[in-house]
Amino acid sequence: MAISGIENSGGQAGEGRVKNATLIAGPTASGKSALALDLAERSGGVIVNTDSMQGYSVLNVLTARPSAAELARVPHFLYGHVHPSVAYSTGAWLRDVTKLIDDGTFSERPDGTLSERPVIFVGGTGLYFRALAEGISDMPEIPQSIRDRWRHELKEQGVARLHSILLREDSAVAMQLKPTDSQRIVRALEVLDASGRSIADWQVARGRPLIDRHSARFLVIDPDRAELVQRIEARFDRMLDKGALDEVKGLVALGLDPDLPAMKAIGVRELQAAMAGRLSFPEAIERAKIATRQYAKRQATWFRHQLGPEWQRLHQSDGAVLPV
Structure with missing residues (x-):
């Protein structure tokens, strides 16, 4: 999908390691992957998955991942690289992006010359975009034995019992969570078990954004x-x-x-x-x-209320035809 007249957006300060990045957000089925592919082909860029479900293997079709033919047209990263048995998190995704940067993945063009390639982040997971542009708390590594322990406890004792344990050990966090929110309850217990500190303490300090907000452009598709x-x-x-x-x-x-x-x-x-x-x-x-x-x-509601004024909203009325 070719869209002309898209210019770099300004935004709040935040100098990150990836210059001139393009961020494309939008609801499922809105045409954002096709837009990313078009922009990547025209700019010689690469595409980085910014959608939590498309990172899982096995579910190629059901998560609407790019087809094999589309993947072959430009380099795509972080698609289908996580086994479904893993509870992939925003922090894990950010670490994977950081590793791509550290490995120089974005620094070599197809002709072999070394220069930064345009990086296009595309997906529908708002928290990934927020972490990318604003940074995220540096959470501790959780040993697999601790992960296994609390998932076993969840299965054996149930979420209500684990919430009561969290209430006893970290009441401030427990009171902020729904007693039925098993994923966040287990996460809080894992962090507490692994580090001896409340997850709230870890969340206070935010990390450095990975993208340079001054040179980035922020696009969100808002379809009819x-x-x-x-x-x-x-x-x-x-x-x-x-x-x-x-x-x-x-x-x-x-x-x-x-x-x-x-x-x-x-x-x-x-x-x-x-x-x-x-x-x-x-x-x-x-x-x-x-x-x-x-x-x-x-x-769409999240993007409307959580994304700032630096995000340029793309509508069909802009003359863009969103491909199926």
């Missing part, structure tokens, strides 16, 4: 709602044609904890229920489409 609904429904039908059901079968066969983020990818539970006979396939498909529409609405 009715058009987006049509795109979502058509895309899910194509996902089914391309093997989404087989992906769900493969994921379920791994026997993973249903509370893991990858197991909560839209379409997994719905299609799993249909395979188990708890739903008809037409009903499961409709529920997955509804869940996708609701997710897109939440994303």
Whole structure:
């Protein structure tokens, strides 16, 4: 998708290591990946995944990752590199981006010359963009044994029991969390166990942004709602044609904890229920489409209220035709 007239945006101070980065945010099915691909091809740039679900392996189709043909057109990074058994976090993603920078991944052009290549960050995970542009708290490394322990405790004792433990050990944090929020409760207990300090203490100090905000351009796609609904429904039908059901079968066969983020990818539970006979396939498909529409609405709302004035909003009225 070619969009002319996009100029570098200003923004609050924040000198990071990646100069002239382009950040493209938008709700699911809004056309942001196609825009990133077009910009990367025209600028000789690279694309970095900024979407939490597209980082997981196995779910190639169901998370709408770029196709093999698209991946071959320009370098893409951080797609499908995380096993679904891992609870991938914003901090882990930021460390992976930092490693790409440290390894000089963005410093060599196709002709072999050494100069910084344009980097395009594209996705729908708002917290990733915030961490990239503003920095994030430097959380401690959690040993696998501690991760395994608290996930075992969650499975054996339940989230209510773990919340009561957190209330006893770190009441200030526990009172800020919903008693049913198993992922954040376990995370708080892991950090406390591994470091001896409250996760709130770690969250106080923010790190340095990875991008240079002065030279970056910030783009967020704000599509027409009715058009987006049509795109979502058509895309899910194509996902089914391309093997989404087989992906769900493969994921379920791994026997993973249903509370893991990858197991909560839209379409997994719905299609799993249909395979188990708890739903008809037409009903499961409709529920997955509804869940996708609701997710897109939440994303759009977050971007509308959480992204600052430096973000340029792209509408179809700007003359851009968003490809399916």
